[in-house]
Amino acid sequence: MQVILIVFISLLVVALLSLICILFVRKIKATDKDKKRRIIGKRRNRKYVDFVNEHSLAIRAIKELNSKYKFSSIYPLIYKNCYDTTRNFQDVSCKDYLIYKFHLDTLGVRRIIKSRNNNISKEIDYKSKVDLVKDKLGNFDVSIEDLNEEKLRNIESIVFNDLIEKVNTDFYAEVHLYLTRGRIHRVVDEKKESFDLNEIIDVLKSIDSSKLIDGRRFYSGEVWDSIKRVERAKVSKELRQEIFERDGYTCVNCGSTEKESLEIDHIMPISKGGKTEPGNLQTLCRNCNIRKGNNIDW
Numbered sequence: 008m009q010v011i012l013i014v015f016i017s018l019l020v021v022a023l024l025s026l027i028c029i030l031f032v033r034k035i036k037a038t039d040k041d042k043k044r045r046i047i048g049k050r051r052n053r054k055y056v057d058f059v060n061e062h063s064l065a066i067r068a069i070k071e072l073n074s075k076y077k078f079s080s081i082y083p084l085i086y087k088n089c090y091d092t093t094r095n096f097q098d099v100s101c102k103d104y105l106i107y108k109f110h111l112d113t114l115g116v117r118r119i120i121k122s123r124n125n126n127i128s129k130e131i132d133y134k135s136k137v138d139l140v141k142d143k144l145g146n147f148d149v150s151i152e153d154l155n156e157e158k159l160r161n162i163e164s165i166v167f168n169d170l171i172e173k174v175n176t177d178f179y180a181e182v183h184l185y186l187t188r189g190r191i192h193r194v195v196d197e198k199k200e201s202f203d204l205n206e207i208i209d210v211l212k213s214i215d216s217s218k219l220i221d222g223r224r225f226y227s228g229e230v231w232d233s234i235k236r237v238e239r240a241k242v243s244k245e246l247r248q249e250i251f252e253r254d255g256y257t258c259v260n261c262g263s264t265e266k267e268s269l270e271i272d273h274i275m276p277i278s279k280g281g282k283t284e285p286g287n288l289q290t291l292c293r294n295c296n297i298r299k300g301n302n303i304d305w
Contacts, residue, residue: 056162059166065143066170069140078175086180087183090240091187096184096240099236100233102200102233103237105202106233106234109210109211113211120178178204213230235278242271246283250290251290253285254289258290268294269291270293271290272291272296275287275303278301
């Protein structure tokens with residue numbers, strides 16, 4: 008009985024494998040047929056496409072028109088940043104981060120806006136001339152001979168529309184902030200916000216309201232608060248560890264090695280333009296950090 012069962016199962020397996028092979032071969036053949044049909048179609052159309060590109064007065068005119076108009080590529084500004092502590096992640100808003108990035112490169116942002124505005128003004132004139140060129144559709148500098156006229160006009164229209172410049176005038180900014188955990192920086196929380204052109208211009212205006220006094224830039228309260236929050240939040244766990252190890256887990260002022268009281272201090276305070284970078288950071292104990300405050304020399 009067991010022998011009969013084994014033989015039956017073996018025959019069933021062989022039958023199933025044969026069926027799978029047949030279906031697989033049929034699928035390959037069907038796929039090959041589809042590919043061949045597409046290739047044949049492209050080859051047949053190629054003659055029409057080549058004829059249109061060489062002899063269509065409209066195609067020739069739109070190419071000449073395009074050579075006279077150069078539009079700028081406009082891309083959105085996408086800013087992303089990760090924080091490895093909940094406090095830093097919560098302290099910084101998306102708008103804070105946008106203000107911080109813009110204050111570092113206001114000229115660059117303004118250049119994009121200027122290019123966008125130039126695109127708009129040129130696009131109006133360009134579209135009016137495209138409409139004039141469209142009147143040439145269906146006109147060729149030689150006889151179409153044995154070509155199918157309806158198919159030829161259809162392909163000419165497709166080629167023509169594809170050649171019309173796609174002018175981008177949409178400019179916006181996005182900020183993505185992430186809270187991460189562990190060595191692989193697993194994302195556990197996220198903040199995302201988009202800013203349209205009007206909001207971008209408002210941020211630039213608030214930054215432009217700053218004043219330069221004795222070589223130092225003074226921003227409005229909102230702008231300065233945003234800059235400070237982002238700058239402070241740049242002190243990540245990894246950066247803290249790097250500074251502590253560099254300073255030997257020792258307060259550089261009094262020599263204290265009590266780890267629980269050690270803190271990271273900005274040598275040049277953020278309030279006076281100091282940046283969050285290793286050269287401007289030092290290890291201080293809590294008492295020394297309090298005594299130092301916002302002073303540089305103490």
